[in-house]
Amino acid sequence: MIYLLLSITASTLIFVIFKLLGKFKINTLQAIVVNYITACFVGLIATDVKFSINDVIEAEWFTGAILLGFLFISIFNVMALTAQRNGLSVSSVASKMSVIIPVVFGIYVYNESIGFQKLLGIIIALIAVYLTSVKKETKANLKTNLWLPVILFFGSGIIDTSVKYIETTYVKEGGIPMFTATIFGVGFIIGLVLLAIQKLNGTLRFTPLSIIGGIILGIVNYCSMYYLLLALNYKDLESSTLFTINNVAIVAISTLIGLLVFKEAISKTNWVGICLALVSIILVTLAI
Numbered sequence: 001m002i003y004l005l006l007s008i009t010a011s012t013l014i015f016v017i018f019k020l021l022g023k024f025k026i027n028t029l030q031a032i033v034v035n036y037i038t039a040c041f042v043g044l045i046a047t048d049v050k051f052s053i054n055d056v057i058e059a060e061w062f063t064g065a066i067l068l069g070f071l072f073i074s075i076f077n078v079m080a081l082t083a084q085r086n087g088l089s090v091s092s093v094a095s096k097m098s099v100i101i102p103v104v105f106g107i108y109v110y111n112e113s114i115g116f117q118k119l120l121g122i123i124i125a126l127i128a129v130y131l132t133s134v135k136k137e138t139k140a141n142l143k144t145n146l147w148l149p150v151i152l153f154f155g156s157g158i159i160d161t162s163v164k165y166i167e168t169t170y171v172k173e174g175g176i177p178m179f180t181a182t183i184f185g186v187g188f189i190i191g192l193v194l195l196a197i198q199k200l201n202g203t204l205r206f207t208p209l210s211i212i213g214g215i216i217l218g219i220v221n222y223c224s225m226y227y228l229l230l231a232l233n234y235k236d237l238e239s240s241t242l243f244t245i246n247n248v249a250i251v252a253i254s255t256l257i258g259l260l261v262f263k264e265a266i267s268k269t270n271w272v273g274i275c276l277a278l279v280s281i282i283l284v285t286l287a288i
Contacts, residue, residue: 003231010223036184112238118287249277
C-alpha cells in the first residue's frame with residue numbers, strides 16, 4: 001500500500017508542477033521533452049541491473065515500451081486539445097473516468113474479485129470523479145469536438161491497462177527501472193521530433209526555465225510511474241482496486257490543493273464529489 005500512496009503523491013505533485021509552469025509562463029512542450037529525458041536518466045541510474053542496448057532491444061517488453069512511449073506523448077497532446085476545445089472539466093472527466101477500462105480488464109482477464117461492496121465503491125468512484133471535475137464556468141462544446149474526449153477516454157484507459165499487462169507479463173524482477181526508462185526515452189525522442197518540426201517552421205522559442213521545470217517534472221514523473229508499477233507488482237492488491245483508489249485519490253487531492261494553494265473556486269458539487277471520493281476509497285479498500 002505504501003507504493004500506491006507514493007504514486008498518488010507523485011501524481012498529485014505533477015498537477016502542482018503543471019500549474020506552476022503556467023504561472024511562470026514556462027513553455028509546456030519544452031518542459032515535457034526535458035521531463036522525458038530526465039525521467040529516462042533517472043531510470044537508468046536507478047537500475048542495478050547490468051545492461052546493453054541490445055539487451056533492451058531484445059527484451060520481451062521492448063515493443064510494448066515503444067507503444068507506451070508513443071501513447072504517453074500522443075494522449076497528452078489530445079488532453080491539451082480537449083481542454084482547449086471542450087473545456088478543462090471535460091478533459092479531466094474523460095481522462096479519469098477511463099479508470100473503468102483497466103478495472104474491467106482486471107476483473108475479466110485476471111479474474112479479480114467483484115463483490116457488491118467493491119462494485120458499489122467503483123460506481124461511487126466514477127460519480128465522484130465526475131462531480132469533482134465538473135466546473136460551472138466551463139461550457140463544453142461536445143457536439144463539434146466529440147471525437148477528442150472519446151479518444152482521450154480510450155487512450156488513457158489503454159495506457160493504464162497496457163502498463164498493467166506488460167509489467168505483469170513481460171517485465172522480470174528488477175526490470176522495472178529499465179522498462180520505465182525506455183518508455184520515457186521513447187517519449188523524449190518523439191517530443192524532440194516535435195520540437196525539430198517547430199524549429200523548421202520557425203515557431204520554436206527556447207526558454208531556459210523549461211530546463212529547470214522539465215528536470216523537476218521528470219523526477220516526479222518517474223517516481224509516479226515507478227511506484228505505480230511497484231504497486232501493480234504487489235500480489236495482494238488487485239489492479240481493479242489499485243486503479244480505482246489511485247485515480248479517485250488524485251482527483252480529490254488535486255482539487256483540494258487547487259483550493260488551498262492556488263485559491264481555485266470549488267463548488268458545492270465539487271465538495272460532494274470529494275466526499276464521495278473518500279467514501280469510494282474506503283469501500284474499495286475495505287473490500288480487499
